[in-house]
Amino acid sequence: MKIKAYNKLLEELKQKIVENNLKYTEQREIILKTLYDSKKHLLPDELLGYVRKNNPKMNIGIATIYKTLNLLESFNMVNTITTEQKHTLYEINNKSHHDHMICTKCDKIYEFENERIENLQIEVANKYNFKLTKHIMQLFGICEKCQTHEG
Amino acid sequence: MKIKAYNKLLEELKQKIVENNLKYTEQREIILKTLYDSKKHLLPDELLGYVRKNNPKMNIGIATIYKTLNLLESFNMVNTITTEQKHTLYEINNKSHHDHMICTKCDKIYEFENERIENLQIEVANKYNFKLTKHIMQLFGICEKCQTHEG
DNA sequence: TTTTATGCAAAGACTTTGCAGGAGA
DNA sequence: TCTCCTGCAAAGTCTTTGCATAAAA
Helix, strand or coil: CHHHHHHHHHHHHHHHHHHHHCCCCCHHHHHHHHHHHHCCCCCCHHHHHHHHEEEEECCCCCCHHHHHHHHHHCCCCCCCCEECCCCCEEECCCCCEEEEEEEEECCCCEEECCCHHHHHHHHHHHHHCEEEEEEEEEEEEEHHHHHHHHC | CCHHHHHHHHHHHHHHHHCCCCCCCHHHHHHHHHHHHHCECCCCHHHHHHHHHCCCCCCCHHHHHHHHHHHHCCCCCCEECCCCCEEEEEECCCCCEEEEEECCCCCCEEECCCCCHHHHHHHHHCCCCCEEEEEEEEEEECCCHHCCCCC
Protein backbone atom coordinates (compact mmCIF):
# COMPACT_ATOMS: atom_id res chain seq x y z
CA MET A 1 0.00 0.00 0.00
CA LYS A 2 2.42 2.60 1.29
CA ILE A 3 5.22 1.37 -0.89
CA LYS A 4 2.99 1.47 -3.92
CA ALA A 5 2.17 5.10 -3.25
CA TYR A 6 5.84 5.94 -2.94
CA ASN A 7 6.72 4.07 -6.10
CA LYS A 8 4.10 6.04 -7.93
CA LEU A 9 5.71 9.26 -6.75
CA LEU A 10 9.13 8.03 -7.76
CA GLU A 11 7.87 7.14 -11.22
CA GLU A 12 6.36 10.57 -11.50
CA LEU A 13 9.67 12.15 -10.57
CA LYS A 14 11.55 10.04 -13.10
CA GLN A 15 9.08 10.91 -15.80
CA LYS A 16 9.27 14.64 -15.11
CA ILE A 17 13.04 14.43 -15.12
CA VAL A 18 13.08 12.75 -18.53
CA GLU A 19 10.48 15.15 -19.92
CA ASN A 20 12.67 18.05 -18.93
CA ASN A 21 15.96 16.57 -20.11
CA LEU A 22 17.31 16.48 -16.62
CA LYS A 23 19.15 13.71 -14.82
CA TYR A 24 18.04 11.24 -12.24
CA THR A 25 20.28 11.26 -9.18
CA GLU A 26 20.39 9.41 -5.91
CA GLN A 27 20.15 12.69 -4.02
CA ARG A 28 16.87 13.51 -5.68
CA GLU A 29 15.43 10.16 -4.80
CA ILE A 30 16.63 10.39 -1.20
CA ILE A 31 15.06 13.79 -0.77
CA LEU A 32 11.77 12.63 -2.25
CA LYS A 33 11.78 9.57 0.00
CA THR A 34 12.59 11.57 3.11
CA LEU A 35 9.78 14.00 2.41
CA TYR A 36 7.47 11.10 1.76
CA ASP A 37 8.36 9.39 5.01
CA SER A 38 8.08 12.53 7.09
CA LYS A 39 5.07 12.69 9.33
CA LYS A 40 5.26 16.43 9.45
CA HIS A 41 5.96 19.49 7.36
CA LEU A 42 9.65 20.21 7.24
CA LEU A 43 11.98 23.17 7.09
CA PRO A 44 14.77 22.77 4.51
CA ASP A 45 17.23 22.49 7.34
CA GLU A 46 15.21 19.82 9.14
CA LEU A 47 14.90 17.93 5.89
CA LEU A 48 18.66 17.99 5.53
CA GLY A 49 18.95 16.61 9.05
CA TYR A 50 16.76 13.61 8.27
CA VAL A 51 18.42 13.08 4.91
CA ARG A 52 21.84 12.93 6.57
CA LYS A 53 20.64 10.78 9.43
CA ASN A 54 19.23 8.16 7.08
CA ASN A 55 22.09 8.33 4.62
CA PRO A 56 25.19 8.74 6.73
CA LYS A 57 27.54 7.57 3.99
CA MET A 58 26.53 10.32 1.62
CA ASN A 59 27.60 13.90 1.98
CA ILE A 60 24.59 15.94 1.02
CA GLY A 61 24.66 19.73 1.12
CA ILE A 62 22.01 22.26 1.95
CA ALA A 63 22.26 23.73 -1.55
CA THR A 64 21.11 20.43 -3.01
CA ILE A 65 18.17 20.46 -0.64
CA TYR A 66 17.09 23.89 -1.79
CA LYS A 67 17.64 23.12 -5.46
CA THR A 68 15.71 19.88 -5.21
CA LEU A 69 12.84 21.45 -3.28
CA ASN A 70 12.54 24.09 -5.96
CA LEU A 71 12.63 21.40 -8.61
CA LEU A 72 9.94 19.37 -6.88
CA GLU A 73 7.88 22.49 -6.43
CA SER A 74 8.10 23.24 -10.14
CA PHE A 75 6.94 19.67 -10.76
CA ASN A 76 4.04 20.30 -8.40
CA MET A 77 5.26 17.45 -6.23
CA VAL A 78 5.56 19.41 -3.00
CA ASN A 79 3.38 21.95 -1.26
CA THR A 80 4.58 24.75 0.94
CA ILE A 81 3.19 26.35 4.05
CA THR A 82 4.34 29.71 5.32
CA THR A 83 4.20 30.14 9.07
CA GLU A 84 3.47 33.37 10.89
CA GLN A 85 7.21 33.72 11.41
CA LYS A 86 7.66 33.58 7.62
CA HIS A 87 9.30 30.17 7.69
CA THR A 88 8.60 27.96 4.68
CA LEU A 89 7.71 24.35 5.41
CA TYR A 90 7.50 21.62 2.79
CA GLU A 91 5.33 18.55 2.47
CA ILE A 92 5.02 15.95 -0.24
CA ASN A 93 2.06 16.43 -2.52
CA ASN A 94 0.57 12.96 -2.65
CA LYS A 95 -2.62 13.31 -0.75
CA SER A 96 -5.90 14.74 -1.86
CA HIS A 97 -5.99 18.48 -1.59
CA HIS A 98 -6.18 19.84 1.91
CA ASP A 99 -5.63 23.02 3.84
CA HIS A 100 -4.01 23.78 7.17
CA MET A 101 -4.87 24.95 10.65
CA ILE A 102 -1.81 26.15 12.49
CA CYS A 103 -1.62 26.51 16.25
CA THR A 104 0.27 29.67 17.07
CA LYS A 105 1.09 28.37 20.52
CA CYS A 106 2.57 24.91 19.86
CA ASP A 107 3.15 25.31 16.10
CA LYS A 108 1.37 22.07 15.40
CA ILE A 109 -0.22 21.85 11.98
CA TYR A 110 -3.59 20.22 11.46
CA GLU A 111 -4.87 19.28 8.02
CA PHE A 112 -8.44 19.49 6.91
CA GLU A 113 -10.47 19.16 3.76
CA ASN A 114 -13.57 21.10 2.91
CA GLU A 115 -15.09 20.68 -0.47
CA ARG A 116 -17.60 23.44 0.00
CA ILE A 117 -14.84 25.99 0.55
CA GLU A 118 -13.02 24.71 -2.53
CA ASN A 119 -16.16 25.13 -4.59
CA LEU A 120 -16.74 28.63 -3.32
CA GLN A 121 -13.19 29.56 -4.23
CA ILE A 122 -13.79 28.35 -7.76
CA GLU A 123 -17.02 30.33 -7.80
CA VAL A 124 -15.23 33.50 -6.74
CA ALA A 125 -12.51 33.01 -9.36
CA ASN A 126 -15.09 32.41 -12.08
CA LYS A 127 -16.93 35.56 -11.11
CA TYR A 128 -13.78 37.58 -11.83
CA ASN A 129 -12.80 35.50 -14.89
CA PHE A 130 -9.69 34.60 -12.97
CA LYS A 131 -7.97 31.40 -14.11
CA LEU A 132 -7.24 29.70 -10.80
CA THR A 133 -4.01 27.69 -10.58
CA LYS A 134 -3.66 27.21 -6.86
CA HIS A 135 -4.64 28.63 -3.53
CA ILE A 136 -3.45 28.79 0.01
CA MET A 137 -5.74 28.76 2.96
CA GLN A 138 -4.40 28.69 6.48
CA LEU A 139 -6.32 29.13 9.69
CA PHE A 140 -4.31 30.43 12.62
CA GLY A 141 -5.35 30.09 16.23
CA ILE A 142 -5.05 28.00 19.36
CA CYS A 143 -5.62 24.28 19.14
CA GLU A 144 -7.79 22.35 21.55
CA LYS A 145 -4.84 20.91 23.43
CA CYS A 146 -3.21 24.28 24.04
CA GLN A 147 -6.50 25.77 25.22
CA THR A 148 -6.90 23.18 27.94
CA HIS A 149 -3.26 23.45 28.98
CA GLU A 150 -3.71 27.16 29.48
CA GLY A 151 -5.06 28.27 32.87
CA MET B 1 -15.18 61.04 4.70
CA LYS B 2 -11.69 59.91 3.87
CA ILE B 3 -10.12 62.21 6.41
CA LYS B 4 -12.47 60.97 9.08
CA ALA B 5 -11.43 57.38 8.40
CA TYR B 6 -7.79 58.30 8.66
CA ASN B 7 -8.32 60.24 11.86
CA LYS B 8 -10.01 57.25 13.34
CA LEU B 9 -6.97 55.14 12.54
CA LEU B 10 -4.67 57.75 13.98
CA GLU B 11 -6.69 57.85 17.18
CA GLU B 12 -6.50 54.09 17.36
CA LEU B 13 -2.74 54.23 16.99
CA LYS B 14 -2.42 56.87 19.70
CA GLN B 15 -4.60 54.87 22.02
CA LYS B 16 -2.64 51.66 21.50
CA ILE B 17 0.58 53.56 22.08
CA VAL B 18 -0.67 54.93 25.40
CA GLU B 19 -2.06 51.57 26.46
CA ASN B 20 1.33 50.02 25.90
CA ASN B 21 3.37 52.79 27.52
CA LEU B 22 5.05 53.61 24.26
CA LYS B 23 5.68 56.95 22.65
CA TYR B 24 3.96 58.76 19.88
CA THR B 25 6.38 59.88 17.17
CA GLU B 26 6.12 61.70 13.90
CA GLN B 27 7.67 58.72 12.10
CA ARG B 28 4.91 56.45 13.30
CA GLU B 29 2.27 58.82 12.09
CA ILE B 30 3.96 59.29 8.72
CA ILE B 31 4.19 55.55 8.16
CA LEU B 32 0.55 55.05 9.09
CA LYS B 33 -0.50 57.86 6.76
CA THR B 34 1.58 56.57 3.88
CA LEU B 35 0.12 53.09 4.23
CA TYR B 36 -3.33 54.61 4.44
CA ASP B 37 -2.85 56.67 1.29
CA SER B 38 -1.35 53.81 -0.69
CA LYS B 39 -3.60 52.40 -3.35
CA LYS B 40 -1.72 49.13 -3.32
CA HIS B 41 -0.01 46.65 -1.03
CA LEU B 42 3.55 47.68 -0.32
CA LEU B 43 6.90 46.11 0.29
CA PRO B 44 8.80 47.63 3.23
CA ASP B 45 11.26 49.11 0.78
CA GLU B 46 8.53 50.62 -1.39
CA LEU B 47 6.92 52.05 1.71
CA LEU B 48 10.20 53.70 2.63
CA GLY B 49 10.35 55.18 -0.87
CA TYR B 50 6.95 56.81 -0.51
CA VAL B 51 7.67 57.93 3.04
CA ARG B 52 10.86 59.67 1.92
CA LYS B 53 9.24 61.16 -1.17
CA ASN B 54 6.47 62.75 0.83
CA ASN B 55 8.69 63.82 3.70
CA PRO B 56 11.92 64.94 2.09
CA LYS B 57 13.04 66.94 5.11
CA MET B 58 13.03 63.93 7.38
CA ASN B 59 15.66 61.25 7.32
CA ILE B 60 13.81 58.04 7.91
CA GLY B 61 15.61 54.70 7.96
CA ILE B 62 14.54 51.27 6.83
CA ALA B 63 14.91 49.94 10.37
CA THR B 64 12.20 52.32 11.53
CA ILE B 65 9.97 51.06 8.74
CA TYR B 66 10.41 47.45 9.85
CA LYS B 67 10.02 48.26 13.53
CA THR B 68 6.88 50.28 12.87
CA LEU B 69 5.35 47.65 10.60
CA ASN B 70 5.89 45.05 13.29
CA LEU B 71 4.37 47.39 15.83
CA LEU B 72 1.33 48.05 13.65
CA GLU B 73 0.99 44.35 13.00
CA SER B 74 0.98 43.64 16.73
CA PHE B 75 -1.75 46.27 17.04
CA ASN B 76 -3.67 44.49 14.30
CA MET B 77 -3.58 47.67 12.25
CA VAL B 78 -1.93 46.19 9.17
CA ASN B 79 -2.43 42.98 7.19
CA THR B 80 0.21 41.12 5.30
CA ILE B 81 0.19 39.17 2.07
CA THR B 82 2.92 36.76 1.11
CA THR B 83 3.54 36.44 -2.60
CA GLU B 84 4.66 33.30 -4.39
CA GLN B 85 8.18 34.70 -4.32
CA LYS B 86 7.91 34.92 -0.53
CA HIS B 87 7.81 38.68 -0.46
CA THR B 88 5.76 40.22 2.32
CA LEU B 89 3.44 43.04 1.34
CA TYR B 90 1.62 45.29 3.79
CA GLU B 91 -1.73 47.03 3.69
CA ILE B 92 -3.57 49.10 6.22
CA ASN B 93 -6.31 47.26 8.06
CA ASN B 94 -9.21 49.66 7.84
CA LYS B 95 -11.57 47.94 5.50
CA SER B 96 -13.96 45.12 6.20
CA HIS B 97 -12.27 41.77 6.06
CA HIS B 98 -11.32 40.59 2.61
CA ASP B 99 -9.08 38.08 0.91
CA HIS B 100 -6.85 38.28 -2.12
CA MET B 101 -6.55 36.95 -5.64
CA ILE B 102 -3.05 37.35 -6.98
CA CYS B 103 -2.17 37.26 -10.65
CA THR B 104 1.06 35.34 -11.07
CA LYS B 105 1.68 36.99 -14.41
CA CYS B 106 1.31 40.71 -13.66
CA ASP B 107 1.44 40.48 -9.85
CA LYS B 108 -1.71 42.55 -9.54
CA ILE B 109 -3.70 41.89 -6.39
CA TYR B 110 -7.48 41.78 -6.43
CA GLU B 111 -9.52 41.90 -3.25
CA PHE B 112 -12.73 40.04 -2.65
CA GLU B 113 -15.13 39.30 0.16
CA ASN B 114 -17.07 36.11 0.62
CA GLU B 115 -19.09 35.69 3.73
CA ARG B 116 -19.96 32.08 3.01
CA ILE B 117 -16.29 31.11 2.95
CA GLU B 118 -15.72 32.97 6.20
CA ASN B 119 -18.58 31.09 7.80
CA LEU B 120 -17.29 27.75 6.59
CA GLN B 121 -13.88 28.53 8.04
CA ILE B 122 -15.47 29.21 11.39
CA GLU B 123 -17.40 25.98 11.05
CA VAL B 124 -14.21 24.01 10.37
CA ALA B 125 -12.44 25.60 13.32
CA ASN B 126 -15.37 24.84 15.62
CA LYS B 127 -15.40 21.25 14.50
CA TYR B 128 -11.83 20.87 15.75
CA ASN B 129 -12.37 23.07 18.83
CA PHE B 130 -9.78 25.35 17.37
CA LYS B 131 -9.88 28.94 18.62
CA LEU B 132 -9.53 30.91 15.40
CA THR B 133 -7.58 34.16 15.57
CA LYS B 134 -6.97 34.88 11.92
CA HIS B 135 -6.73 33.29 8.53
CA ILE B 136 -4.98 33.65 5.24
CA MET B 137 -6.68 32.86 1.99
CA GLN B 138 -5.05 33.69 -1.29
CA LEU B 139 -6.04 32.54 -4.74
CA PHE B 140 -3.26 32.41 -7.30
CA GLY B 141 -3.81 32.36 -11.03
CA ILE B 142 -4.05 34.47 -14.17
CA CYS B 143 -6.28 37.52 -14.16
CA GLU B 144 -8.71 38.31 -16.93
CA LYS B 145 -6.51 41.02 -18.43
CA CYS B 146 -3.46 38.77 -18.65
CA GLN B 147 -5.48 36.00 -20.25
CA THR B 148 -6.62 38.22 -23.10
CA HIS B 149 -3.14 39.68 -23.57
CA GLU B 150 -1.77 36.21 -23.97
CA GLY B 151 -2.02 34.67 -27.46
C1' DT C 1 14.67 63.28 34.22
C1' DT C 2 13.67 58.97 32.63
C1' DT C 3 12.37 56.02 29.15
C1' DT C 4 11.56 54.93 24.57
C1' DA C 5 12.50 55.73 19.52
C1' DT C 6 15.46 56.71 15.75
C1' DG C 7 19.03 55.94 12.19
C1' DC C 8 22.99 53.83 11.15
C1' DA C 9 25.79 50.01 10.49
C1' DA C 10 26.62 45.46 11.69
C1' DA C 11 24.89 41.07 12.34
C1' DG C 12 21.70 37.36 11.43
C1' DA C 13 18.75 34.13 8.97
C1' DC C 14 17.51 32.12 4.92
C1' DT C 15 18.23 31.21 0.08
C1' DT C 16 20.62 31.40 -4.30
C1' DT C 17 24.63 31.30 -7.21
C1' DG C 18 29.38 30.39 -9.28
C1' DC C 19 32.45 27.02 -9.91
C1' DA C 20 35.41 22.89 -10.06
C1' DG C 21 34.97 18.20 -9.79
C1' DG C 22 31.80 14.19 -10.24
C1' DA C 23 28.03 11.52 -12.05
C1' DG C 24 24.35 10.38 -15.38
C1' DA C 25 22.77 9.47 -20.19
C1' DT D 1 31.53 12.47 -24.60
C1' DC D 2 28.65 15.92 -23.30
C1' DT D 3 25.61 17.77 -20.21
C1' DC D 4 23.73 18.20 -15.92
C1' DC D 5 24.31 17.79 -10.81
C1' DT D 6 26.67 18.17 -6.48
C1' DG D 7 28.86 20.33 -2.52
C1' DC D 8 31.23 24.04 -1.03
C1' DA D 9 31.86 28.69 -0.19
C1' DA D 10 30.66 33.12 -1.40
C1' DA D 11 27.25 36.29 -2.40
C1' DG D 12 22.65 38.07 -2.13
C1' DT D 13 18.29 39.40 -0.01
C1' DC D 14 15.48 40.54 3.57
C1' DT D 15 15.00 41.54 8.40
C1' DT D 16 16.57 42.29 13.06
C1' DT D 17 19.66 44.10 16.50
C1' DG D 18 23.15 46.99 19.21
C1' DC D 19 24.30 51.37 20.14
C1' DA D 20 24.85 56.35 20.52
C1' DT D 21 22.02 60.19 19.96
C1' DA D 22 17.52 62.35 19.87
C1' DA D 23 12.91 62.94 21.16
C1' DA D 24 8.75 62.10 23.96
C1' DA D 25 6.45 62.02 28.44
